[in-house]
Amino acid sequence: MKFSLVIHASPFSAQTSSTAYRYAKCLLDEGHQIFRIFYYGDGVLVANQQITPPQDESNLLTAWQALAEEHALDLVVCIAAAVKRGILDENEAKRYEKPNANLASGFELSGLGQLAEAIAVSDRVVTFGS
Amino acid sequence: MSAKKSILIINQSAPYGSSNGRESLDLALTCSIFEMPVSLLFVGDGLYQLINNQSPEQLQMKKHEAMLSALPMYDIDQIYVTAEDLSENGLTENDLAMPVTLIQRDVIASLIQQNDSVLTF
Numbered sequence: 001m002k003f004s005l006v007i008h009a010s011p012f013s014a015q016t017s018s019t020a021y022r023y024a025k026c027l028l029d030e031g032h033q034i035f036r037i038f039y040y041g042d043g044v045l046v047a048n049q050q051i052t053p054p055q056d057e058s059n060l061l062t063a064w065q066a067l068a069e070e071h072a073l074d075l076v077v078c079i080a081a082a083v084k085r086g087i088l089d090e091n092e093a094k095r096y097e098k099p100n101a102n103l104a105s106g107f108e109l110s111g112l113g114q115l116a117e118a119i120a121v122s123d124r125v126v127t128f129g130s
Numbered sequence: 131m132s133a134k135k136s137i138l139i140i141n142q143s144a145p146y147g148s149s150n151g152r153e154s155l156d157l158a159l160t161c162s163i164f165e166m167p168v169s170l171l172f173v174g175d176g177l178y179q180l181i182n183n184q185s186p187e188q189l190q191m192k193k194h195e196a197m198l199s200a201l202p203m204y205d206i207d208q209i210y211v212t213a214e215d216l217s218e219n220g221l222t223e224n225d226l227a228m229p230v231t232l233i234q235r236d237v238i239a240s241l242i243q244q245n246d247s248v249l250t251f
Contacts, residue, residue, distance in 0.1 A: 006249060008150070041153050081153065112160035119247045120135045120166065127250050130148065 002033045004118035008130045010042035011060045012053070017046065020128035021063055028071050036074045036118040037064075039107075042130055044082040047075075049104035065106040079109040136167040138245035141176035145194040146186055151179045154251035155197055162204040169208035170201075171241060172230075176251075177215050182227040195227040210241065 005024060009016035020037075027034060039047060051061045068075050083092055086102070089109050093101040103109060119125050139158055143150035158168050172180055184195050201209070209228065212235045216222060223232065233241070242248055 008153075008251070040157075041149055080156070081149075112157055113164065115157060116161045116164045116166065119137055119161065119249075120164070122247075125247050125249065129250060130150070 001123045002035050002121065003027055004034070004036045004038065004122040004125045005128065006038045006040055006115065006118075006125060007043035007046075007128045008041040009128050010130065011046040011051070013042070014130055016128045016130070017043065018058070018060055021060060021067070023126070023128075024073075025067060028067075034071070034073055035122045036076055036114065038115045038118055039075070039077045040081055040115070041078075042085070043128075044077045044085055044087050047077045047082065047087055047104050047107040049102050051104075061104055065104065068106045075107045076110050076114045077103070077107050078115070079111055082109055134166070135246040136169070136244070137161050138169045138171060138241060138248045140248065140250045141170060141172045141179060142174045143179075143251060144175040145179040145184065146189055146191055147175075150251040151176070151194055152192075152197070154249075155194075157249065157251075158206055159200065159204050162206055167208075168204075168206050169210065169241070169245060170206065171210040171238065173212060173215055173238070177211060177219055177221065180209075180211065180226045180228065180230065181221065182225060184227075198228060201228070212238070 005020055007020045011017045024034060046060055053059050088098055088101050089103040090101045139154055141154050145151045158170060161168050179194050184193055186193060209230045210233050211230045213232050214235045
């Protein structure tokens, strides 16, 4: 079955954020397909490449990056939600004259149309709320 | 992409305590642009997104009811509220900023069943 996930939960503050990761991993283990992971609301904060948790705690950012690498996942971060929360790619950093970009590799900033498309083409869309 | 997929957005968050209401509305408008039929259900605290005479100026926030007034322009007119939620919150339809379809709470299940995709904010 073709799934898409919508993640609103803030990394580290809400357990739902790591539940979403384990759910995605489980789907892939079970042989399902993930069309897209869409990060929305505070969920976008996981795409900050500066994330540095204590060494003895799990790192949700690198976990997503590894999973995406292994399964060629499409990790899309809502651009409007991201930019206002300070998650910028090179283009947005330049546009808003900010000193640096901080969008982690493996993630892409894009619009809500990407979520609408994911809803249209997926058999199931699962929301991980805040 | 298949344009006909219908979407139900369930709103259960109060308008100013979180960004959920605003983000839900942005998604509703986007899906409508892609010609997907959109229905909105407001339950629990989500009902407060719809009440009239909101004054969030002191919170330095935009008026949620004003943003909701864009819905008819996007052909989103399937807006559902349960009669139980209204009465439990001490409200009537006259307290709402826009016309809604009143349903009984036990109709929610069939509303979910009727739609291809359901998102919750």
